Amino acid sequence: MAEQRSPRDRMVFSAAQLIRRHGVAGTGLRDVVAHAEAPRGSLQHYFPGGKDQLVAEAAQWGGRYAAKRVERFVAALAEPTPGALFAAMAAQWREAFGTEGFVAGCPVVASVADCADNSTVRRAASDAFAGWTGAVAAALRDMRVPYKRAESLATLMISALEGAILMARAERDIRPLDVVVEELRPLLDGAVR
Amino acid sequence: MAEQRSPRDRMVFSAAQLIRRHGVAGTGLRDVVAHAEAPRGSLQHYFPGGKDQLVAEAAQWGGRYAAKRVERFVAALAEPTPGALFAAMAAQWREAFGTEGFVAGCPVVASVADCADNSTVRRAASDAFAGWTGAVAAALRDMRVPYKRAESLATLMISALEGAILMARAERDIRPLDVVVEELRPLLDGAVR
Numbered sequence: 001m002a003e004q005r006s007p008r009d010r011m012v013f014s015a016a017q018l019i020r021r022h023g024v025a026g027t028g029l030r031d032v033v034a035h036a037e038a039p040r041g042s043l044q045h046y047f048p049g050g051k052d053q054l055v056a057e058a059a060q061w062g063g064r065y066a067a068k069r070v071e072r073f074v075a076a077l078a079e080p081t082p083g084a085l086f087a088a089m090a091a092q093w094r095e096a097f098g099t100e101g102f103v104a105g106c107p108v109v110a111s112v113a114d115c116a117d118n119s120t121v122r123r124a125a126s127d128a129f130a131g132w133t134g135a136v137a138a139a140l141r142d143m144r145v146p147y148k149r150a151e152s153l154a155t156l157m158i159s160a161l162e163g164a165i166l167m168a169r170a171e172r173d174i175r176p177l178d179v180v181v182e183e184l185r186p187l188l189d190g191a192v193r
Numbered sequence: 194m195a196e197q198r199s200p201r202d203r204m205v206f207s208a209a210q211l212i213r214r215h216g217v218a219g220t221g222l223r224d225v226v227a228h229a230e231a232p233r234g235s236l237q238h239y240f241p242g243g244k245d246q247l248v249a250e251a252a253q254w255g256g257r258y259a260a261k262r263v264e265r266f267v268a269a270l271a272e273p274t275p276g277a278l279f280a281a282m283a284a285q286w287r288e289a290f291g292t293e294g295f296v297a298g299c300p301v302v303a304s305v306a307d308c309a310d311n312s313t314v315r316r317a318a319s320d321a322f323a324g325w326t327g328a329v330a331a332a333l334r335d336m337r338v339p340y341k342r343a344e345s346l347a348t349l350m351i352s353a354l355e356g357a358i359l360m361a362r363a364e365r366d367i368r369p370l371d372v373v374v375e376e377l378r379p380l381l382d383g384a385v386r
Contacts, residue, residue: 023307026218103310109359113306114216116362117296125363155360155372162359163352166302169309170318179348187380 008046010036016058020104024055024115049120055111056124062107063128067135074139082140082188083181086157089136090177093165102169108132109162133158145191153191160184201239203229209251213297217248217308242313248304249317255300256321260328267332275333275381276374279350282329283370286358295362301325302355326351338384346384353377 005013014035018027029051033043047053073088074080096104108128115121136154141147160180167176198206207228211220222244226236240246266281267273289297301321308314329347334340353373360369 021310023216023218025216026307105306105309108363109302110306112359112363113298113303114219116298117214122363122365126365129360129363152372152376155357155369156353156376159356159360159369159373160349160353162356163354164348164356166305166355167322167348167352170301170305170315170322172315172319176348176352179345180352183345183349183380187376 007036007038007042011038011043011046011054012057012061014038015054016061016107017104019055019058019110020107023110023113024121027055029054052118052120055115055118056120059108059111059121059124059128063131066108066128066132070132070135070139074142080139080143082143082145082153082191083185085136085139085143086161086184086188087181089157089161090164090181093161093168094174094177097168097174102172105165105169106162109166129158140191144193146193149191153188157184157188200229200231200235204231204236204239204247205250205254207231208247209254209300210297212248212251212303213300216303216306217314220248222247245311245313248308248311249313252301252304252314252317252321256324259301259321259325263325263328263332267335273332273336275336275338275346275350275384276378278329278332278336279354279377279381280374282350282354283357283374286354286361287367287370290361290367295365298358298362299355302359322351333384337386339386342384346381350377350381 011032015027015032018031018035029043032038032054033040043054044050047057049056069092070085070089073085073092077084077088108125111121112125115125133151133154136157137150140150140153145153161177164176164180168174204225208220208225211224211228222236225231225247226233236247237243240250242249262285263278263282266278266285270277270281301318304314305318308318326344326347329350330343333343333346338346354370357369357373361367
């Protein structure tokens with residue numbers, strides 16, 4: 001996969017993967033260059049804004065990835081309902097934790113958690129959440145959830161998912177993901193007009 | 194407040210406050226000693242396990258603080274309901290963001306976000322979430338929520354709150370906190386037998 005990307009894209013992807021594990025402060029630029037197998041000096045070339053720019057683009061990549069996934073989840077559902085979409089969003093994390101262990105979380109959360117006083121990174125994380133929320137809200141509207149309610153439920157779904165991801169990583173157990181999916185299902189499906 | 198604590202307690206408290214802002218990797222031991230106004234060398238004396246021990250105790254402090262707050266919130270409610278408890282939990286963060294800005298989040302989340310591969314810290318974060326969840330579940334049971342359901346709803350409340358805190362910090366807006374409180378209220382209050 002990574003080999004087909006341009007060096008610039010590989011660096012953004014690698015930054016996101018390292019930030020998912022070690023946070024922003026724990027991710028060094030040299031580690032990103034090594035992980036991306038990029039030429040030395042390419043970082044300055046592609047990211048004149050330095051680490052802030054790279055981290056911001058990694059957060060934005062995370063938001064775009066999550067938003068695109070929403071469309072794929074909906075397309076794969078036999079019967080698209082809000083509860084089924086949320087179950088699919090959580091299932092992606094269940095699978096990732098099952099195959100990779102619990103070491104890596106959401107890159108957008110990681111960039112907010114230790115970097116909220118950096119306006120470049122913080123704005124990128126906000127954009128990432130907004131893009132993801134917008135994609136979920138659009139999917140809910142296609143399932144006949146009223147316009148304004150769709151935005152609120154998308155915020156609730158992403159909040160509960162992000163919190164459950166963090167609790168699951170702490171516990172090393174997918175239990176919190178299963179709990180939020182089961183508890184929110186009636187609320188989400190009940191919002192369909 | 195901080196002046197009344199022992200040097201050891203001040204160091205744990207200071208570590209938690211710095212981790213809330215800068216994450217674990219972004220918090221240096223010297224910064225903790227300076228923030229706590231503790232004597233140099235006291236860190237090695239009180240925390241022979243080094244930074245891991247200090248960070249683990251900071252996460253545990255966060256869990257105890259949150260659990261104790263639950264009792265105080267319930268005691269202050271005119272009519273204790275699950276939805277009113279959740280609103281009070283979120284209101285604490287609304288107020289903190291209003292007075293301090295959005296720079297500091299939950300110390301337990303911060304320790305998981307960039308430190309989940311450190312077993313000492315990760316276990317402490319898990320204990321912190323467990324203690325907090327237990328306190329919320331006990332409060333819900335006192336409000337006549339059935340035994341097993343109380344545990345699930347406590348997990349949902351803490352997941353949604355933690356996620357909304359992160360989204361609020363990214364947006365610099367308390368909107369996500371208000372949204373999860375309003376959306377979860379009927380679900381939470383409907384669980385009372």
